Amino acid sequence: MERKPPPFPDSEEQEAHSEKAEEESGDDDDDDDDDGGEDIFTGNDLFSEEGSYPGVQEPSVDNQHASNGLRSDDDEQDLFAEARVELSLDRSSTKGIREVTRSSPSAPDISYKSSTSKMSFEKPEEEESNDKFELNIAVTHPEKVGDGMNAYMVYKVSTQTTLPMFKSRAFSVRRRFSDFLGLFEKLSEKHAQNGYIVPLPPEKSVVGMTKVKVGKEDTSSTEFVEKRRAALERYLHRVVSHQNLLQDPDVREFLEKDELPRAVSTQTLSGAGFLKMINKASDAVNKMTIKMNESDNWFEEKLQEVENEEQQLRKLHAVVDALVNHRKDLCGNTAVFAKSMAMLGNSEDNTALSRALSQLAEVEDKMEQLHQEQASNDFFIFAELLADYVRLLGGVRNCFDQRIKTWQRWQDAQSTLQKKREVEAKLLWANKPDKLQQAKDEITEWEAKVTQYERDFERICATVRKEVLRFEKEKSNDFKVHIIKYLESLLVSQQRLIKYWEAFLPEAKAIS
Amino acid sequence: MMQEGLDDGPDFLSEEDRGPRAVNVDLQTDGTLQVDISDALSERDKVKFTVHTKSTLPSFKQNEFSVVRQHEEFIWLHDSFVENEEYAGYIIPPAPPRPDFDASREKLQKLGEGEGSMTKEEFTKMKQELEAEYLAIFKKTVAMHEVFLCRVAAHPVLRKDLNFHVFLEYNQDLSVRGKNKKEKLEDFFKNVVKSADGVLVAGVKDVDDFFEHEKTFLLEYHNRVKDASAKSDRMIRSHKSAADDINRIASTLYTLGTQDSTDVCKFFLKVSELFEKTRKIEARVAADEDLKLADLLKYYLRESQAAKDLLYRRGRALVDYENANKALDKARAKNKDVLQAETTQQICCQKFEKISESAKQELIDFKTRRVAAFRKNLVELAELELKHAKGNLQLLQSCLGVLKGDT
16 A cells, blocks of 8 residues: 555644645635645545445445445445545535546546446445534524514524534534525535435525514414414525535535624525526527437436426325414314303303303313414424425536536537547638637647546536435435324324313213 | 215214214203114215114004105104194294305315316325315204104104104105295294294283293393304304414425425424324314314204293284183173183183193203203213323323423
C-alpha cells in the first residue's frame, strides 16, 4: 500500500476541519486547505483499499444490494457509496459532495460501466442506521410579528445534534415561512438538476395567512397555523434525512445562523409554484420529438408507477378529506343533539328517566369531544401525510424529467459535433486552411462537451435510480409509521367510547 | 333494470327478521287478541302488508286469519277513531308514517346510471349497501304499522271497535279511497281552526291540578322531543356519511395495495381489510342509533301529539260545559227554555266528566309506557354501542398486532 488513507479525523482534527469549513464560507474553489477532502477523491488507489478505514463498518453483504432492486451495474452505485462513507467519517468535508458531482474529469479512469474491482461498500442506508450521530429538529412556538398586512409568523426551529459539523449540540433560531421557501429554492437550484429528489415545502396560502395577519382569533386560523407548523417540521425532517442535502451548507446555515438574509424571490416561487413548473417541464418533455430509447425499461416503468401512485394518493387524500369534514359535522351535530337531550331531560317529569336523559346528554357531549379529536387525527396523521406525498411524487416526476433533459443535451451536443465535423470536411475539400483550424478547434471543444454530457447523463441515471430507491424506502417507512399511529388513535377512541357507555348503562337500567 | 328487481316484490321478511319489531312500545298483549304483520310485499309505489290475527274473541268468525292491507287503509282506520266522539277521551294511537322509499329509490337509480363510471367491485359494493338501506327502511315501515295495530289491540276500548274488526277480518279490499281534494282542503281548515282553538283552550287555566300540570308538561315535552328528534336525525346522518367515507378509503387502499407486491402494498391490503370491517360496524352503530334513539324520539313525538290532542278535546269539552253552565244560568234568570238548557248542560257535564276520567287514566298509562319504552331503548342502545365498540376495538387490536409484527 503506497498511499495511506487519510487519517480518520479524531476530535482535534475534526474541530480544525470544521473551523476551516466555517471560514470558507461557501468558497468552493479554494481547495488547498482541506487536504483530507481532496486526497480521497483524486486518488484512484482509494478504491483498492479495502476495509482499511478505521471506524468504517465492514461491508456486510451483497444481499442487501440485491434487495435494493438495482438491476444493472452495481458499480454505478459504488462511487456514491464511497462518497457517503467518506462523508460519514469526515464530516468537515462539505466540499466532498461537490467534488463528487464533478469528479469525473479528475478521475477519468473511473468508468461507470466497466466492472473494475470495486468493493461493494455497503449501502449508505446501512451506514445511516449504524451511524452514531443524532439529529433532532423541532419547529415550535409560532409567533406573530408585526401588525396588519405586514405581519408575519415566526417559528422557532430548534436543533439537537451530535453531528460535529454544527457549532454546538443544541441551538435554535427563528425563521419565517419565506426562509423555508428560500431554502427550498437554493436546494432545488443546486440539486434538482442532478436528479436528486428535493423535498417540497408546504404551500403558500394567501387566504390562510390573511386571516392570521388580520388577527382573526378563531379556530380556523389557529388550525391553519398548526397545520403550517407541522408541515414545516415535516419538511425539515425530510431535508435532513437526505444525506446529500444534509451536507449542503445552506441547510446548516438555515438551522444555525442567527439572521438569514430575507429571501426575496420566494415571492414567486413556492411549493405550488414549483409544482407548476414541474408540470410545465413535464409537458415540454412530452412534446420532445426525439423519443429516448431506453437501454432498459426500469425508468419508464418506474415513472409509470409513480404516476399511477400519484393518482391513487390524490384520490385517497380526497376521500380522507371528506372523512375529516364529515367527522367535523358529526362533532357539531352531536354537540347540538347533546344540548337537545339535556333539555328533554329537564322537561321529563319522571325523575329517574330525567336523570338518565341528562346522563345521555353528557355521554353525547363526551362523544363530541371524541369526534373532534378523531377528526384532528384523521387530518394531521393521515390526510397531511397523503398531501405531502402527492407533492413529493411530483418532485419525483421532476427528477425523471431532469434525466431526460440531460439526455437531450447530450444528444444535441452529439448532433452539433456531427455538424462541426461536416463543416470541417467541407472546408478540407474546399481547401481553406485558415478556417480549418477554427473548425478543428470547435470540434475538439464539442468532443469534450459530448464526453462531458454523456458522463452527466450516466451520472444522473445512477442518481435517479438511487434517489428513487431511497425515496421509496422512506415513503414505505413513513406510511407504515403514520398509518400505525393513526390506527392506534382509533383504538384509543374506541376504548374511551367503551368507558363512556359502560358508565351510562347502569343509569339507564336504573330507570323505573 | 334495477327497478325490476324490486318490483318482483321479494319477500323481505324472513323468520329471523321478525324478531324484536315492536321495539318502541312496551305493550301488554293478552291471549284474547294478538295482531302482527306476518309478511310484506314491496311493489313499485305501494307496500302490501299481511295482517295476521289470532283471537279467541267470539266476535270473529275464525280463531286465526290474515288479510292484506295497504297504508291508506291504516290511515282510514286511524281517522275513524279520531272522528269518533266516543273515543274523545282516549289517546288515539298515532298513525304510522307513509312508507317512503323515494330517497332510496333515487339513489338506486343514480347508481344504475353511474354504472359505467366505476369498477365492478365498487358497483357491486354500492349496490349491496343501497339494497341494505332499502331493506332497513322497509323493515322500519313494517314495524311502525305493526306497532299501531298492537296499540289498538292492547287498548281495552279501541280493540272492540267495529271498524277495527272489519279491518282485521274483511278479506277484500276496503276500498278506502284516499281523500279527494275537497276533503283534504276540509282537513286543512279543520286543523287550522283546531290549532287556533288549541291556543284558546290552552289558555284557560284548569281547576284540576293534574290536568293543569299535564298541559304544561306536554306542551313543553312535545316541543323538546320534536327538537331532539330532528337533531338526532342530523347526527345519525353525519355518522352514516363518515361510515361511507371509510368504505371508500378501504376501496382506494385496496387499489393501492394491488399495484405491487411490495411490503408497503401488503400493508395497504391489510389496512384496507380492517377498514372494510370497521366501517360495517360503524354503519351498524349508526343504524342502531337510528332504531333505538331516533325512532324512539319520533314515536314519542307522535304520541305526545296524540296526548295533546286528547287534552285539547277535553279542553273543548270543558269550554262547552262552562258555556252550557252560563247558558243555564242565563235561562234560569230569564226563566226561558230552562229545561232545554238543563238538558244541554247535563249532556255537556257528562261528556266532560267522561272524558276527564278516561283522560286521566290514559295520561297515566302514557307516562308508564313512555318511561318503560325509554328504559328499554336506552338500555339496548347502550348495550349495542358497547358491543360494537368492543368489536371495533378487537379488530383494531388484532390488525395492529399483525402490522407491528410484520414491520
